[in-house]
């Protein structure tokens with residue numbers, strides 16, 4: 018059977034509920050109805066808060082804090098078809114929580130690696146995210162990343178930027194983390210105008226570029242090594258790489 | 261001619277770049293609500309320059325004016341170069357503005373000697389005071405201790421900075437006397453010792469400290485260099501020793517000629533690998549090298565050690581403890597941890613190791629895993645050497661070996 022759900026975390030938990038209580042036999046989980054003709058039964062799961070909460074309570078009871086975090090983290094790896102593996106992870110955990118550490122099980126090893134990949138992306142973006150100062154002093158960063166790491170970045174910069182309001186805008190996912198005084202939230206962004214930058218912004222950008230150039234040692238020139246650290250993919254919003 | 265901020269920044273960052281220390285790691289999370297900046301316990305790289313080195317800190321000199329005449333240094337008094345300086349406030353403002361935009365993790369401040377040692381240290385501290393007290397900046401700060409500066413100033417530096425350092429510069433007193441007549445090993449190390457002692461009086465953990473040695477400007481062997489590093493680590497004086505392949509910038513009768521010399525990058529790489537063995541894998545310097553020996557060019561230090569100690573192999577990956585696992589060529593800390601985790605569930609064979617993404621290219625000659633061992637090459641040093649050379653796994657891709665400063669992992 019193929020299951021269809023809306024892609025939200027609550028939706029996924031509702032799906033887990035139905036799989037358990039209606040004993041569904043799942044072959045695939047999708048977020049969108051495929052356009053090709055399928056010769057398999059289809060079932061649409063509707064997001065249901067009560068069901069989701071029930072599953073969540075079960076997870077809280079059976080899984081360690083660290084494993085609960087793993088579940089959330091894997092869910093943020095939204096460009097990978099992670100649902101089946103995650104379902105498998107939850108199944109194993111309900112049956113025998115000790116088994117979850119067994120990395121000789123391919124699904125569990127896959128999950129461990131996927132989580133590592135997510136966390137290493139997060140760590141990279143702690144460094145590679147660039148803010149620009151807007152007219153009113155708000156700091157504004159645009160990002161495009163393989164996985165949804167907006168929640169991580171939001172937390173990280175709340176600790177760093179003190180009282181300065183800031184926005185981290187995930188362009189592809191149309192999401193933004195917004196911090197302003199006491200407000201901190203993730204919002205979906207339908208459309209946005211080109212922002213107006215502060216007067217000083219271009220000055221500091223220029224200074225940063227000269228620093229970046231001056232810090233390189235000519236006799237050790239090694240663009241290949243540079244690229245292995247900062248693949249082109251990451252450079253879109255890093256002003257030092259603008260030509 | 262009046263220099264713009266941009267010119268000054270280029271000159272003073274350009275003069276600071278030869279200091280390789282870049283790390284901003286190992287600091288406590290020191291977050292305070294409503295204040296700017298917070299250090300992170302694993303270092304964060306904000307960009308990488310075209311030579312592939314990490315930019316983590318605004319690494320800069322307050323001034324490139326210097327009254328000393330160290331032969332290897334671009335800022336020595338006898339060089340005819342443009343001299344300039346930032347004011348403490350100017351530099352503090354620059355730091356804050358770079359930090360806000362997430363260009364940097366913090367500041368790495370050093371300076372040539374302006375007038376005298378105390379005067380210079382004063383100016384450095386003035387910058388730090390503005391940042392810490394006025395701007396309430398909690399981001400990472402690394403400051404150079406000016407050798408010869410008075411004790412109160414050094415103490416204040418340990419209060420304001422996350423890390424302090426003083427560069428040993430050259431691996432022996434003889435070389436120092438030859439090339440940096442104003443400096444002695446004692447003079448360079450004493451601020452570090454003092455900083456350690458004074459910070460230990462305040463808390464159980466001394467302030468983090470590092471140093472740097474220039475490699476290849478003078479004739480010391482790798483053995484001497486590693487021995488020195490090991491002794492500095494042992495006394496818990498330093499967290500990190502950095503090695504910097506000598507880049508010839510000046511003509512001097514005791515130094516390699518600039519036009520003819522290339523920085524010895526491979527040697528620097530091997531030293532970082534050996535240093536890693538000292539710090540993380542429990543090797544002692546005299547296990548890695550014997551008197552006056554240099555590190556092997558063909559094989560990395562761990563493989564070289566294993567080949568010279570074949571009586572300790574093969575190692576059984578299903579039973580060896582962690583300290584032994586990390587001594588297997590080609591298996592690092594991460595590989596060892598995966599093995600430890602996985603073998604609780606089953607006895608591991610070669611295929612299991614491969615599914616765990618542990619490369620056996622080098623390791624297979626040195627291990628047994630269940631019934632598996634590498635049959636094609638018997639356990640004779642020469643045969644393994646040939647096999648390793650043949651497969652080319654010993655040859656480092658020159659484009660990538662600069663990675664070693666950050667990992668050095670083998």
Ligand code: SF4
Pocket residue numbers: 326327328329330333334335336337371372373
């Ligand atoms: S004291 Fe420092 S800046 Fe001055 S010449 Fe010596 S190494 Fe260069």
